[in-house]
Amino acid sequence: MSLRDVDNQFVWHPYTQMSDWRKWSNRVIVKGEGFYLVDSEGRKYLDGIASMWCNVWGHGRNKVVKAMTEQLKNLQHSTLFGLANGPSAQLAEILLGLARGMDKVFYTDNGSTAIEAAMKMALQYWCNKGRRTKREFISLEHGYHGDTIGAMSVGYIENFFGAYKPLLAKVHRAPSPFLYKNRFENESDLVEWCLEKTEKLFRKRADRLAALIMESGAQIAGGAIIYPAGYQKKMAKLCRDYDVLLVLDEIATGFGRLGSMIEYLAQRSQPDIVCFGKALTAGYFPLAVTLTTDRIFNVFLGKYSDNKHLYHGHTFSGNPVGCAAALANIELYEKNNLMQQINANARYIALRLREFAGSPIVADIRHKGLLAGIELARNNKPITILKNKERINYFIMQESLKMGVHLRPIGNIMMVIPPLAIGRRDLEKLLDVQLEILRKVERLS
Numbered sequence: 404m405s406l407r408d409v410d411n412q413f414v415w416h417p418y419t420q421m422s423d424w425r426k427w428s429n430r431v432i433v434k435g436e437g438f439y440l441v442d443s444e445g446r447k448y449l450d451g452i453a454s455m456w457c458n459v460w461g462h463g464r465n466k467v468v469k470a471m472t473e474q475l476k477n478l479q480h481s482t483l484f485g486l487a488n489g490p491s492a493q494l495a496e497i498l499l500g501l502a503r504g505m506d507k508v509f510y511t512d513n514g515s516t517a518i519e520a521a522m523k524m525a526l527q528y529w530c531n532k533g534r535r536t537k538r539e540f541i542s543l544e545h546g547y548h549g550d551t552i553g554a555m556s557v558g559y560i561e562n563f564f565g566a567y568k569p570l571l572a573k574v575h576r577a578p579s580p581f582l583y584k585n586r587f588e589n590e591s592d593l594v595e596w597c598l599e600k601t602e603k604l605f606r607k608r609a610d611r612l613a614a615l616i617m618e619s620g621a622q623i624a625g626g627a628i629i630y631p632a633g634y635q636k637k638m639a640k641l642c643r644d645y646d647v648l649l650v651l652d653e654i655a656t657g658f659g660r661l662g663s664m665i666e667y668l669a670q671r672s673q674p675d676i677v678c679f680g681k682a683l684t685a686g687y688f689p690l691a692v693t694l695t696t697d698r699i700f701n702v703f704l705g706k707y708s709d710n711k712h713l714y715h716g717h718t719f720s721g722n723p724v725g726c727a728a729a730l731a732n733i734e735l736y737e738k739n740n741l742m743q744q745i746n747a748n749a750r751y752i753a754l755r756l757r758e759f760a761g762s763p764i765v766a767d768i769r770h771k772g773l774l775a776g777i778e779l780a781r782n783n784k785p786i787t788i789l790k791n792k793e794r795i796n797y798f799i800m801q802e803s804l805k806m807g808v809h810l811r812p813i814g815n816i817m818m819v820i821p822p823l824a825i826g827r828r829d830l831e832k833l834l835d836v837q838l839e840i841l842r843k844v845e846r847l848s
């Protein structure tokens with residue numbers, strides 16, 4: 404059977420209403436070429452969402468693939484349960500050189516499980532210290548941390564997770580510094596208000612709070628909410644003042660998305676635990692990490708019979724092929740001066756977003772680095788269904804595919820979130836197509 408004959412009706416796709424699947428089902432991706440994906444009919448699509456926000460260098464033609472292939476020849480997998488492997492040891496050292504202030508690396512195989520590991524570390528830290536009342540979490544409204552049970556518990560996207568509530572832990576919510584949705588004139592008043600509200604929660608419950616968990620720099624899935632200057636630093640101070648651990652989620656924002664390799668350093672907000680994933684392996688291999696400090700790690704030490712060790716691990720934790728990919732990827736970041744390129748492209752995006760700002764249906768634009776969210780509304784109401792009866796997000800996805808670009812908006816928010824090393828011409832195309840689609844939505848709303 405050739406790929407041309409694949410019926411493709413048997414896979415249950417994530418975050419997809421499968422009764423609509425026929426609309427997409429004729430697009431089976433068979434290879435990647437640079438920043439493009441190629442389907443079984445030979446049609447090419449610009450990878451406009453970086454294959455779910457993780458792709459760095461485009462597809463298939465660089466040193467990361469070579470490093471992975473070489474590693475595959477030597478050792479495909481060897482467990483970290485009781486044994487070390489070379490690439491995971493090497494990568495840990497490199498990561499700790501980048502993520503200043505952190506001392507140990509724990510490996511998982513996707514972002515959600517990196518968050519689970521972080522949550523378990525935080526809980527057990529207090530437990531091992533004999534402070535068993537500190538067992539609650541606080542997280543931000545509009546936060547997203549993944550789809551496993553713990554990660555959903557600290558996430559906030561209500562209409563995603565409603566059905567799973569019986570499984571979810573009770574978590575306290577602090578406000579998100581979301582200017583568009585709040586009633587503040589300026590960012591500094593908003594920051595003060597958020598901090599006051601958060602501190603109120605802390606004051607009431609500090610002896611019961613294990614950790615505060617939040618995305619670092621911006622909330623992406625919550626709608627591209629960029630933190631105002633100073634907010635994250637002040638949140639970190641609040642955590643220190645009240646002896647609540649700070650867990651930062653850099654799975655989507657670290658490694659350059661917002662213009663810095665390590666976002667918490669740019670935000671001057673030292674965490675106790677921080678997670679990376681997605682771009683860590685250039686988007687070529689499912690690997691994630693949870694980093695922590697010796698202050699946390701040392702509390703897990705003791706006699707075996709003390710039962711203080713961390714009860715967490717996955718079959719593929721620290722897979723050497725994934726670690727080899729990450730090592731080669733990080734080397735390329737430095738060699739290619741990627742952060743400089745990202746920041747130049749970010750300035751270009753800022754210029755181009757002015758063209759979007761003039762639209763009567765653009766209610767808000769939020770942008771930092773290679774992330775932008777363009778919020779579409781009419782008369783202050785989010786646009787959901789168009790005059791042709793189509794859902795706005797479906798319409799955008801369909802239209803963009805017809806125009807040779809893969810896009811995935813978040814509801815009524817158009818997202819600009821390209822591969823991190825995208826070249827200027829492809830970025831121009833991505834924005835041109837988004838602008839053309841915006842004009843179509845204007846006519847249909």
Ligand SMILES: Cc1ncc(COP(=O)(O)O)c(C=O)c1O
Binds near residue numbers: 514549624655
């Ligand atoms: C901020 C953040 N945390 C965690 C995750 C979960 O990562 P994964 O999809 O690899 O489980 C995501 C995924 O989009 C994310 O954006």
